[in-house]
Amino acid sequence: MNFSTSSIRSKIWLCVLIALIGFLVATMSSFYANIKQYQNLSQLQKEYYPLASLGLQLMNTLELQTEGYEDAFMIGEQSLAVEANEIKGKILALIDNILNFVRNSSSCPLREKDIMAIRQEYLTFATLAEKIYSHPGIENLSRDKQKEIRELGLMQGALMQGFKSISDQLDNSLIGQIEKTKKKSLSTMVLLGSLFITAFLLVGLIVDRVASRLLVTPLSRIRDNIKRFSLGQNTIQPPAIEDSDEIGHLAMAFWEMTEDLKITTVSKRYVDNIIRNMSGALIVLKPDMTIQTVSQQTVELFSYTEEELLGLHMDVLFSHGDDDEISADKIASIVVDGAVKTLEATCRTREGHVFPAHFSGSSMYNEAGELQGIICVFNDITELKNAEKKLTEMAHYDTLTGLANRNLFFQSLDHAILDAKRHNRILALLYLDLDKFKPINDRWSHDIGDLVLQEIGKRLEELTRADDTVARMGGDEFIVLLNSLNEAGDAERIAEKIIGKIAEPIQINKYSHILGVSVGISIFPANGDSMEDLIVQADMAMYQAKKNGGSCLFNAKNLNYS
Amino acid sequence: MQKSTVLIVSFLLLLTTCLVASGKEYVLVCHKECPVDQLTHREVERIFLGKMRKWPDGSGIEIVVNSNEEVHALFTRDMLNKSPSQFSNYWRRILFSGKNILPVNVKSDVDAQSYLLEHTNALSYINVTNLNSTVKKILVVE
Numbered sequence: 001m002n003f004s005t006s007s008i009r010s011k012i013w014l015c016v017l018i019a020l021i022g023f024l025v026a027t028m029s030s031f032y033a034n035i036k037q038y039q040n041l042s043q044l045q046k047e048y049y050p051l052a053s054l055g056l057q058l059m060n061t062l063e064l065q066t067e068g069y070e071d072a073f074m075i076g077e078q079s080l081a082v083e084a085n086e087i088k089g090k091i092l093a094l095i096d097n098i099l100n101f102v103r104n105s106s107s108c109p110l111r112e113k114d115i116m117a118i119r120q121e122y123l124t125f126a127t128l129a130e131k132i133y134s135h136p137g138i139e140n141l142s143r144d145k146q147k148e149i150r151e152l153g154l155m156q157g158a159l160m161q162g163f164k165s166i167s168d169q170l171d172n173s174l175i176g177q178i179e180k181t182k183k184k185s186l187s188t189m190v191l192l193g194s195l196f197i198t199a200f201l202l203v204g205l206i207v208d209r210v211a212s213r214l215l216v217t218p219l220s221r222i223r224d225n226i227k228r229f230s231l232g233q234n235t236i237q238p239p240a241i242e243d244s245d246e247i248g249h250l251a252m253a254f255w256e257m258t259e260d261l262k263i264t265t266v267s268k269r270y271v272d273n274i275i276r277n278m279s280g281a282l283i284v285l286k287p288d289m290t291i292q293t294v295s296q297q298t299v300e301l302f303s304y305t306e307e308e309l310l311g312l313h314m315d316v317l318f319s320h321g322d323d324d325e326i327s328a329d330k331i332a333s334i335v336v337d338g339a340v341k342t343l344e345a346t347c348r349t350r351e352g353h354v355f356p357a358h359f360s361g362s363s364m365y366n367e368a369g370e371l372q373g374i375i376c377v378f379n380d381i382t383e384l385k386n387a388e389k390k391l392t393e394m395a396h397y398d399t400l401t402g403l404a405n406r407n408l409f410f411q412s413l414d415h416a417i418l419d420a421k422r423h424n425r426i427l428a429l430l431y432l433d434l435d436k437f438k439p440i441n442d443r444w445s446h447d448i449g450d451l452v453l454q455e456i457g458k459r460l461e462e463l464t465r466a467d468d469t470v471a472r473m474g475g476d477e478f479i480v481l482l483n484s485l486n487e488a489g490d491a492e493r494i495a496e497k498i499i500g501k502i503a504e505p506i507q508i509n510k511y512s513h514i515l516g517v518s519v520g521i522s523i524f525p526a527n528g529d530s531m532e533d534l535i536v537q538a539d540m541a542m543y544q545a546k547k548n549g550g551s552c553l554f555n556a557k558n559l560n561y562s
Numbered sequence: 563m564q565k566s567t568v569l570i571v572s573f574l575l576l577l578t579t580c581l582v583a584s585g586k587e588y589v590l591v592c593h594k595e596c597p598v599d600q601l602t603h604r605e606v607e608r609i610f611l612g613k614m615r616k617w618p619d620g621s622g623i624e625i626v627v628n629s630n631e632e633v634h635a636l637f638t639r640d641m642l643n644k645s646p647s648q649f650s651n652y653w654r655r656i657l658f659s660g661k662n663i664l665p666v667n668v669k670s671d672v673d674a675q676s677y678l679l680e681h682t683n684a685l686s687y688i689n690v691t692n693l694n695s696t697v698k699k700i701l702v703v704e
Contacts, residue, residue, distance in 0.1 A: 153660020
């Protein structure tokens, strides 16, 4: 079967051939059955039908003869009797015909013996009849003569019965033969019918098997491979093929294609995997700025479900803060410029939570150069922002007390001096140095010392206005910038307040710590119009106050430069 | 054959006319010891056509055809609705077919009565004027 069944053409031909063989078998058997039928009918026509008519003929002829005798007897016409006598030969010939058939036929129900007997009977009758009716004598029949005639009548009746029986038997034989033929043709019909059905089913089954083996199985192997391919699974190498096997070639070509594609392209699954696992939130926009595709990261970042996001205008993701670098125009410009990189944007989640993000976008074109969409990537920069803020704080604020550090203070002072010069206002610098702080540090610990410094910072902030700046200059030194004083004397009053407030005991862990502070005051513009001068003056004044015993103030205007 | 039939028929017609004219009638007679006194017209017909062959007691009926011209044609016409030749042919056909032999034939009323005397089962008919005590008259009822 394998010699030429590899091409589709030969496979189909094979199926057709099987069907044709089935058809041929059915036709041949029906042909054979018809010939048989023809033979049976021919036999009926040639043998049985003439025979049946022979029986009838026999009866009719005897009737003719007896009618002749009857007429002769009734009217006494001798010539009629002579005519009737002549019929004898005809009847004997008919009987001999039947006898011949009976001798030659195996299936005839008649027995030769019976026919011979009835032939003899007829001969007796005919001889007697010839004798009696030749001289019928119409009148004065003697009683003996009457008896003879009566005997003859009875014999004639018996003969008629015998002939009728022969005729009936021949009729029955014909009918039986017809019945037999009918039955035979019926059973042939049934046989043929079942043969047809069987052949039909068998051919159907074989064709189905063959088609399944030769066509369906190889095709379903290809289909399976296509399914695998569509699911991103590895395809299975098809079995070796013959040159003429088109399906095999197709399977092989497809498999080779998948193998080639494996090398030259990446599967969607692979890309999806990349997208799913990339750190940034990926959003692909349609040209009309509605969301077409999102990555898992996007869903998590914005707290939307994927279904909710798809089709939304991407504007809903932005909070549009004042200092945002992103705007609708900016996004639209991506289309023109091709790409934007790491723009800072304020984004808003589904719940309204706002967070900073870096936005990058680039437009995507197909081979024909038409805009297909915009690929956007969001990176949450909350952490970055926090770190940035912390850095800034570290640069301008004292980490322990949260007060401004020297750097910020110098900036503020610089600003304030410029401001005061412009508006002719008075500024004051209070330079503070804690008294009796070192013993606390020594006696307790630096932790306690730190807590004390924080408390001091807090008290200083409470005592000053928002305009004023309190800064820690390092160690236990602080500086206070009093902005826009009405008069220089205000500075001393605030300094007094500070001294008083600092002197109040500081409660830490059940222990009270008592400190003092020495304050040096310098006034702008009275003690200098530069930052450096003012600080130096205040510092010097503070030293004077310390010299004076601490917990007091000293005004730079009283410094003796001698 | 036709000629002779015509002759016979015309002869019989003439005879009947003569009989009726002379007021002669037939009477059905049998042996004195015959168990039957009367018969229906239909029974008579059946008996003389050979279809009823036994008396009610089981003894056979022997019919005697009286060919006395005075009564024979009258009887066959009246009882059997046949001409004498039809009647004769009827019986010849019976004989021919072997069913029966011909009935006894007598020439005169005297012969009939003498035959009846000797045969107890016999049945015949004679001119009513010749009826005497040697035989028994059977009444024909409808």
